[in-house]
Amino acid sequence: MPTATKFEITCPNNHDQTVAFTRDEFEATLSAGPLQFHCNTCDTDWQPSGKDIEQFRRGFEKTERE
Numbered sequence: 001m002p003t004a005t006k007f008e009i010t011c012p013n014n015h016d017q018t019v020a021f022t023r024d025e026f027e028a029t030l031s032a033g034p035l036q037f038h039c040n041t042c043d044t045d046w047q048p049s050g051k052d053i054e055q056f057r058r059g060f061e062k063t064e065r066e
Contacts, residue, residue: 002022002023002024003022003063004020004021004022004025005020005021005022005023005059005060005063006018006019006020007019007020007021007055007056007059009037009048009052011037011039011041011042011044011046012044012046013039013041013042013044015039015041015042017037017039019037021056023060023064026056026057026060030053034047035047035048035053
């Protein structure tokens with residue numbers, strides 16, 4: 001079973017968050033519709049930018065090479 005990769009993200013109100021996905025989960029979520037994150041600290045929802053999504057994909061590639 002693939003291991004989830006953890007990513008550190010920051011909500012629009014500067015609260016640090018950690019999300020974890022396997023590559024397959026990430027791509028399936030994107031295929032189902034826009035990816036949306038939620039901050040439990042300030043109850044804010046937001047969508048990652050295209051640049052953020054690319055960083056996630058590079059993170060998966062880096063993890064798979066290790």
